[in-house]
Amino acid sequence: MKVMKFGGTSVGDARRIHEVGTLVKATVAREPVGVVVSAVSGVTNHLIDSVAAVLKGKSPDPFIAGFVAMHGEMLTQLSRQFGAGFFRDPQTEIDLITKDYGNLLNGVTLLQECSASILDHISSMGERVSVHLIAGVLKALGLNVTLLDPRQCLVTDSVFGNASPRMPEVEKRFEPYRGRSFEVLLMPGFFGADAAGKITTLGRGGSDFSAAIMAAALKADSLEIWTDVDGVFSADPRLVPDAFVLEEMSYPEAMELAFFGAKVLHPRTIAPVAALGIPTIIKNTFHPDNPGTRIHADVEQSRRPVRGLSVLAGVAMIGVSGAGLRGVPGVAARVFSAIAREGISVILITQASSEYSICFCVSENQAQKAVETLEGEFSLERKAAMVDAIEARRELSIVSVVGDQMKSRRGLAGTFFGGLASADVNVVAIAQGLSERNISAVVGGGDAERALDEKSEFQKID
Ligand code: ADP
Numbered sequence: 001m002k003v004m005k006f007g008g009t010s011v012g013d014a015r016r017i018h019e020v021g022t023l024v025k026a027t028v029a030r031e032p033v034g035v036v037v038s039a040v041s042g043v044t045n046h047l048i049d050s051v052a053a054v055l056k057g058k059s060p061d062p063f064i065a066g067f068v069a070m071h072g073e074m075l076t077q078l079s080r081q082f083g084a085g086f087f088r089d090p091q092t093e094i095d096l097i098t099k100d101y102g103n104l105l106n107g108v109t110l111l112q113e114c115s116a117s118i119l120d121h122i123s124s125m126g127e128r129v130s131v132h133l134i135a136g137v138l139k140a141l142g143l144n145v146t147l148l149d150p151r152q153c154l155v156t157d158s159v160f161g162n163a164s165p166r167m168p169e170v171e172k173r174f175e176p177y178r179g180r181s182f183e184v185l186l187m188p189g190f191f192g193a194d195a196a197g198k199i200t201t202l203g204r205g206g207s208d209f210s211a212a213i214m215a216a217a218l219k220a221d222s223l224e225i226w227t228d229v230d231g232v233f234s235a236d237p238r239l240v241p242d243a244f245v246l247e248e249m250s251y252p253e254a255m256e257l258a259f260f261g262a263k264v265l266h267p268r269t270i271a272p273v274a275a276l277g278i279p280t281i282i283k284n285t286f287h288p289d290n291p292g293t294r295i296h297a298d299v300e301q302s303r304r305p306v307r308g309l310s311v312l313a314g315v316a317m318i319g320v321s322g323a324g325l326r327g328v329p330g331v332a333a334r335v336f337s338a339i340a341r342e343g344i345s346v347i348l349i350t351q352a353s354s355e356y357s358i359c360f361c362v363s364e365n366q367a368q369k370a371v372e373t374l375e376g377e378f379s380l381e382r383k384a385a386m387v388d389a390i391e392a393r394r395e396l397s398i399v400s401v402v403g404d405q406m407k408s409r410r411g412l413a414g415t416f417f418g419g420l421a422s423a424d425v426n427v428v429a430i431a432q433g434l435s436e437r438n439i440s441a442v443v444g445g446g447d448a449e450r451a452l453d454e455k456s457e458f459q460k461i462d
């Protein structure tokens, strides 16, 4: 069996949803399919923006009306095309979810407060609606659809906004479907629920991760991620017009590129499929006949040592430094334990050899929390002036080059930094993994774009 995931633009309007239905139907003729869908393009942003707006005193009404409008037109069109009978149940479900959204948003407006758990609950509503639109179309196309509720099967921890699956429990919940005959197992992406049944989201772009979790739990033969570009490109095609589609790549290469900013894959998508060696193909719903990018275990050695180049924007760097840290054992452990306890993920770490300072990068929206956490952890040392004030340097980006063959090419680091220098980019910090599969530089936010400019020497690195 195969798992197919369709992203926001792939379900962006009635015509596209029809095309998704056609693709699924063609696959069902050969094998059973697990289908994971994102929210209709723009809906998750709308939901998150609505919470921010009402907390700033705006009225919730236009947002609720907007949410209805974003799906209403599609429902009308689909009902007209396939027959209203197929969309009566979806309409009822969508009305219920919309009511739930209205109640919650009104609640947030009144209380002027929104917990991380309520924000996740609201954020999940795009997927909870879109899945019913797809279900209607698949049924209208004559397919037998089993709808899965991630609250029942995708069990996660309670890190709202960036939850992780509890795989043994998830596998148990998927057990009734593994190896069984079904036509379509349909599941909304992006969210699950914790042990207490509270909705949790897997981080922005998390439907890719949902699909990988489903593929691993069902021990699928393959995973297909259907999106709006022809596959994984050598660099973000929006930033680098000369970027080209990669025919294939290894799991570690895909993992590194996704982790360091290639938005086409949620950073944690690859781990579950890599563990089981499930081939993963990135395909374009607009050009389904194009081959896409195949991520698998037996990748041919590339002639180019650098497989791809990525930029992760919106990064902050936090430094813990002070004369009192020199040679004191356990400082790094304290820093990273405190950060981990708060559920903050660390993107990159560097430490000067004097052990006088430890620097690490986190996403900008977690910077404030990270600083407060460390100020608390080191409050005694701060009072004794052994540790300097802990501050975040914001508006940074990480520029990375990735490739399994990079280790066999001498001088690549020289080319990397030479390229950055020639693009007049100031490097704030650097990191290279032990596997030599990745070299990353932390740079000023605006500088990353200059490095990727088509005239830049850096961009030509291979
Ligand atoms: P979906 O809604 O299908 O999940 P996303 O918008 O999350 O789609 O991801 C696809 C987008 O990722 C592309 O439109 C492209 O702009 C961006 N992107 C960034 N880096 C890369 C890359 N290296 N290869 C392909 N796409 C990339």
Ligand code: ASP
Binding pocket: 007, 008, 038, 039, 044, 045, 126, 189, 190, 203, 204, 205, 206, 207, 208
């Ligand atoms: N709809 C969610 C988001 O926009 C998840 C996804 O698209 O994968 O982040």
Ligand code: MG
Binding pocket: 007, 205, 206, 208, 263, 264, 265, 266
């Ligand atoms: Mg995505």
